[in-house]
Amino acid sequence: MLLSHTVYGQTFRFSSVKEVLAKANEYKSGDVLARVAAADNRERMAAKLTLAELTVADIRENPVVPYETDEVTRIIQDGLDDAEYRRLRGLTIGELRDKILSDETSGIDLLKMSRGMTSEVIAAVAKLMGNLDLMIASKKIEVTARCNTVIGGNGVFASRLQPNHPTDDIKGILSSLLDGLSYAVGDAVLGVNPAIDSVESTTAVLNLLQDVKTRYAVPTQICVLSHISTQMKALKAGAPTDLFFQSIAGSEKALGSFAASCDMLGEADDLIRKSRTANRLDNTGNYMYFETGQGSELSSDFHHGADQQTMESRCYGLARRYKPFLVNTVVGFIGPEYLYDGRQVIRAAHEDVFCGKMHGLPMGIDCCYTNHMSADQNDIDNLIVLAAAAGASYVMGVPQSDDIMLMYQSTGYHDIAAVRELLGLKPIEPFSAWAENLGILENGRLGKNAGNAAIFKL
Amino acid sequence: MQTLDGKTTEYLKSTTPARICLGRTGSRYKTADYLRFQTDQYAAANAVTAEVDEKTLKDLGLFEVKTLCRDKTQMLTRPDLGRLLGKAAVKKIKSCCIPSPDAQIYVGDGLSAAAVAANAGDLLPAIRLSLEYEGISVGTPFFVRYCRVNTAKIIGDILKPRVTCVLIGERPGLLTVGSMSAYIAYNAGPSMSEGDYNVLSNISKNGIPPVEAAAVITDIIKAMLKQKTSGYGLIL
Numbered sequence: 001m002l003l004s005h006t007v008y009g010q011t012f013r014f015s016s017v018k019e020v021l022a023k024a025n026e027y028k029s030g031d032v033l034a035r036v037a038a039a040d041n042r043e044r045m046a047a048k049l050t051l052a053e054l055t056v057a058d059i060r061e062n063p064v065v066p067y068e069t070d071e072v073t074r075i076i077q078d079g080l081d082d083a084e085y086r087r088l089r090g091l092t093i094g095e096l097r098d099k100i101l102s103d104e105t106s107g108i109d110l111l112k113m114s115r116g117m118t119s120e121v122i123a124a125v126a127k128l129m130g131n132l133d134l135m136i137a138s139k140k141i142e143v144t145a146r147c148n149t150v151i152g153g154n155g156v157f158a159s160r161l162q163p164n165h166p167t168d169d170i171k172g173i174l175s176s177l178l179d180g181l182s183y184a185v186g187d188a189v190l191g192v193n194p195a196i197d198s199v200e201s202t203t204a205v206l207n208l209l210q211d212v213k214t215r216y217a218v219p220t221q222i223c224v225l226s227h228i229s230t231q232m233k234a235l236k237a238g239a240p241t242d243l244f245f246q247s248i249a250g251s252e253k254a255l256g257s258f259a260a261s262c263d264m265l266g267e268a269d270d271l272i273r274k275s276r277t278a279n280r281l282d283n284t285g286n287y288m289y290f291e292t293g294q295g296s297e298l299s300s301d302f303h304h305g306a307d308q309q310t311m312e313s314r315c316y317g318l319a320r321r322y323k324p325f326l327v328n329t330v331v332g333f334i335g336p337e338y339l340y341d342g343r344q345v346i347r348a349a350h351e352d353v354f355c356g357k358m359h360g361l362p363m364g365i366d367c368c369y370t371n372h373m374s375a376d377q378n379d380i381d382n383l384i385v386l387a388a389a390a391g392a393s394y395v396m397g398v399p400q401s402d403d404i405m406l407m408y409q410s411t412g413y414h415d416i417a418a419v420r421e422l423l424g425l426k427p428i429e430p431f432s433a434w435a436e437n438l439g440i441l442e443n444g445r446l447g448k449n450a451g452n453a454a455i456f457k458l
Numbered sequence: 459m460q461t462l463d464g465k466t467t468e469y470l471k472s473t474t475p476a477r478i479c480l481g482r483t484g485s486r487y488k489t490a491d492y493l494r495f496q497t498d499q500y501a502a503a504n505a506v507t508a509e510v511d512e513k514t515l516k517d518l519g520l521f522e523v524k525t526l527c528r529d530k531t532q533m534l535t536r537p538d539l540g541r542l543l544g545k546a547a548v549k550k551i552k553s554c555c556i557p558s559p560d561a562q563i564y565v566g567d568g569l570s571a572a573a574v575a576a577n578a579g580d581l582l583p584a585i586r587l588s589l590e591y592e593g594i595s596v597g598t599p600f601f602v603r604y605c606r607v608n609t610a611k612i613i614g615d616i617l618k619p620r621v622t623c624v625l626i627g628e629r630p631g632l633l634t635v636g637s638m639s640a641y642i643a644y645n646a647g648p649s650m651s652e653g654d655y656n657v658l659s660n661i662s663k664n665g666i667p668p669v670e671a672a673a674v675i676t677d678i679i680k681a682m683l684k685q686k687t688s689g690y691g692l693i694l
Contacts, residue, residue, distance in 0.1 A: 029535055085663045099522050165474055166633070167663035172474030179470065179478040195660055198694065259653030259690040292487060299537075300652055335629070371502040372534055372569055377495070400477035400487065400495055405660065407631030409499065417485040451482045454466035 001058050005049040012046035017054065021120065022307035023047035024127040026347050030295045030308045030338035036345035037307070042420040052094030058091065059121045060085070064306035064314075071252040071262050076119050084116025097128045100137050114358045122358045123310040126256035126351045128252055134350040135390040138357050143393070145362040146243055147221050147325045148426050151188055151393055156245065157425035158394035159416045160326070161186030164405035168195050169209050177258075177455070178397050178453040182422075183413035184440050185397035187431035188244060188326060189221040189289065195405050203239040204225045210240040215339030215455055216386045219430045221325070223289055224336030228260060228268050235275055243289040243325055244268040247368075249296050257300035262318070282283035287327035291366075292316070292399045293330040294348050295338030308338060310416050316359035328364035328394070332380075333408055335370055340378030345369060349383055353392050355408055364435055368410040377401065377409060384411050386394040395419075395447050417446050470690035471502040475633050475664060506530070508571040510603065518578050520601040521554055523547035527604035540606035551600065551616055559597035561679050562619035563590055566605025570627030572636035573637060574601075577661055577668045581625055581638070584672035589679060606656070607641045614646025621682050622646035623675065628659060637662040640675050644688035654689040656682075 003020060004013040014020045022036035031037035038044035060080075063073045091099070097103055105113075113203055114122065126134060144152035151158055163176030173192060180186055190209045194201050202224045209222035212406040221242035224231065228246040246265060249255045255262070269288055276283040292315040295305035303311055312329070319327050329352035332345040339345045349365055356363030367383040369375035384395055401412035419425065426432045426444050435441040439449035447454045467479040480491045487495070501647050507530045513520055524547060524677050526539040543551075555562075563580050563585060585622055586596045602609055607626060614622040623642045631637065639659040643650060661671040682688050 033535065033538070050557070163476070166660045169473065172476070175470035175473045176476045176478050195665075229690060256650040337537050340535070370629050371499070371631065372506045376499060376503075400480060400491065402477055402495065402498075402632045404474075404476050404633045404664075406633065407628060407633070407637065409632070412487075414480075414482060414485055414487055417482075421485050446482070446485055451472055451480075453479060458466075 001042050001048060005046045006047045006451060007049060008042050010042065011041055014047065014050060017058060017245055018304070018306055020047050020050050020054065021064065021124060021127065021310050021324060023421070024051045025307045025309050028308060028338065028344050029336060029340040030298055033337055034303060034307070036305060051124055054094060054124070055087040055089065056091050056093070056117065059124050060092070060118050063118065063120055064310055065304045066253050072250060072255065072314055072318050075262065078312060079321055080118065081115035084113060086116070088113060088116050095129060096285055100125060101133060107142050110137070110141050110358065111143070111360050114306055114360060117232060118357070119313040119355070119359070120310055123313035123357050126127060126309065126313070126354055129354070131347065131350045132355040135217055136384065138354045139394070141357040141391070143357060143360055143362045145325045147287060149187070149219050149221070149431065151325065151428055155425060156393070156428055157388050157416070157420055157423070158364070158428050159185045159187040159397040160188045160394055162191060162193070162396050162398045162403065163411070164193050164403055166195055166405045168201050168205060172205060172321050173205060174208060174212065175453070176308045178456045179399060180397050180413050181216070181447070182217065182238070182440055182449065182453045182455065183397070183417050184427050184431070184435040184450070185413045185416050186218065187220055187427040188394040189223050191223045191225055191245070191289070193225045193406055197226045197230055199230055199233045199237065202234045203237065206234060206239045206241055217434070219434055232268055233270065234328050241272070244272050245285055247288040247296070248290045248292055248315050248318055249302070250311035250318065251297055251302050253302035254297040254300045255318070257302060258440045263321055264344055266355070275372045275392050276284050281404070286323050288322045288324035289321045289326040290324050292331050292352070292373040293334055294336040296353065298338065299334065308391050309348070309385055312352060312353040314363055316356050320359045321360055322448040323359065326364060326394070327361045328366050329356070330368060332369040332373060332375060333366065336373045339373070341374035342369070342376070345375060345379065346383050346386065349387060350390065353390050357391070362393045365411065366394045366396045369394070370408045380409065381415070382417055384419055385422065388423050388425060421445060460685060473562055481496045495510055495632070502632055502635055503628040504571055505572055505630040510567050510571040510574045510601070514575045515601055518565070518582065518601070520599055521550070522601045522603060523550050524603045525605055525609065530604065533604045537606050540604055541608040541612070543609065543612055548616055551613070554600065555598040555617055555694040558618045560594045560619065561621045561623060562597035562613060562617050563623045563625065564600050564602060564613060566609060568605055568627035569629040570636060570638070572630070573627035573662070576636035576663070577638045578625060580668035581661070581672050583639070585675050588672065588676045590668040592680065594683065595681070610641060610643060610646045611648050615648055620644065621679050623679065634664045637665060640671070642657060642675065642678050642682065644682040644686065644690065656688055656692055663668045
């Protein structure tokens with residue numbers, strides 16, 4: 001294993017695979033903050049050239065967090081398909097990139113091959129890809145997942161309806177919810193971030209979501225994104241839910257900083273399956289919902305000296321164990337100390353969608369930014385189109401893209417309609433048929449009742 | 459362009475400050491809504507770099523210390539410096555504050571100077587009064603400029619209160635640029651993790667009004683003192 005490369009007449013030496021991975025990353029403010037970034041583009045290129053010649057086995061055998069001390073590493077390593085790994089182990093990362101992009105390799109091939117790749121291997125190959133490489137590879141991979149409806153597949157562009165309210169006011173949430181449904185938004189999930197993380201508030205919002213789903217016969221899922229332990233308590237006390245949500249991170253300790261653990265995620269998955277059985281519902285589908293985002297490990301100081309893109313890929317390695325229905329990166333939420341501007345956000349978004357889909361996840365994306373970043377809504381207008389073109393399975397629908405509770409800007413109801421119009425994409429079936437039936441959509445385009453929340457009688 | 463049932467629209471809009479029932483032109487926003495959004499977004503982005511002025515601190519009766527950040531711009535990319543205090547700041551805190559109170563409350567600018575001016579004046583006395591009424595001792599309040607939440611680890615270490623509470627400006631949003639959060643922890647110190655905080659966010663006239671927030675914060679502090687823990691383990 002050669003950890004050096006001569007470029008521009010200068011020899012650059014690296015002390016570990018972890019250092020090569022970090023320095024091969026595209027420029028991100030978070031890697032600079034963590035002091036793991038390349039000093040300049042010359043060192044960055046030396047790292048990329050070094051990485052291109054390392055093998056799949058080199059990367060697998062050198063996880064960025066030790067196997068002995070980290071449960072996420074153990075989940076990633078132990079979950080590997082040995083036969084697939086043996087077929088890949090001698091390939092260099094450069095050869096792997098060519099193989100992924102080749103016409104000879106289909107999306108189905110990629111999903112099979114990737115069972116033999118650790119999250120670090122998938123992260124590594126992303127570092128040798130440009131934005132368009134990442135999009136082409138992402139688009140190849142079709143992932144579907146099933147809860148009440150089936151998400152994913154070609155030609156489908158789904159959305160989470162996110163009708164948050166600063167005080168969890170039920171009437172306020174309902175108003176944003178009906179407005180969103182009137183734009184054919186909400187086919188992935190009706191999902192509220194609560195302002196107050198209590199069983200009482202979680203239950204009240206879940207009851208509202210269930211009521212709307214039933215009363216207007218909306219074929220979709222519901223979820224309240226409180227802490228997973230709060231949601232489990234609410235379910236045990238009789239609250240309805242279709243999905244269990246949790247924010248996750250790429251190391252055991254970083255996950256712990258969210259007061260969550262691998263055991264807790266496993267327990268939640270068991271609980272929701274049992275609860276479905278008790279309610280005489282099919283329990284063989286996908287019932288977890290995870291959110292991620294580059295930088296959260298550094299934020300909690302449990303990044304173990306690894307770069308944020310590699311740590312993000314490890315989130316997907318953790319996620320794939322629980323066969324989730326939804327996974328999305330909240331790409332621009334964390335702030336300028338991790339992703340400084342629109343350009344870094346868009347780069348990270350492409351990496352995340354690619355790494356997520358390579359892990360076989362139904363990958364969505366919250367195309368977003370905060371007001372202390374150097375970005376604005378035009379960056380997000382670009383990103384949502386790029387994400388849809390790359391085959392991201394869903395995005396967020398927030399009233400005029402402004403979340404009044406989380407205080408950041410995402411994508412709006414109108415934006416989802418515009419992207420579907422632009423690229424000829426549709427909501428999930430049977431949600432699409434539901435919207436056509438109500439005149440919200442007509443032949444896939446916004447119809448006569450689109451934007452008219454008054455069609456839903458209160 | 460579509461027309462809505464006027465009465466329903468009025469009612470729905472009255473229930474939330476969210477930008478709903480806007481109608482549409484094609485699949486896009488109408489001109490007035492588009493421009494209002496952009497106006498508000500630029501205002502929020504501009505608010506990030508504003509500073510808390512001397513007069514505000516004098517009115518609040520707070521003395522000031524500064525983290526290791528040079529200015530607001532550095533604070534955005536160096537959260538590590540925004541969590542640290544220099545020797546002079548530590549000395550000032552030690553000499554001006556009573557040690558080991560039951561509850562230590564302090565104010566940080568965070569990402570919104572406007573939040574300090576808008577909320578601290580109502581929050582601080584209300585929390586102090588209701589805690590002292592219950593016989594809980596409250597430490598000397600002060601202000602930290604270029605402050606991140608995790609200054610609580612250092613403040614907890616310096617003053618050794620049982621409960622540490624930082625009232626800090628949130629990043630500005632379009633709805634309000636002056637929203638505040640309270641991060642509260644039992645036995646705050648260098649080894650604590652994010653999950654050890656209990657958080658009340660959205661404190662503003664558009665979210666949880668300061669007086670109401672003060673009551674919630676007081677309840678959280680009382681619960682921590684009684685249960686001797688904080689974070690997700692705390693039963694509220």
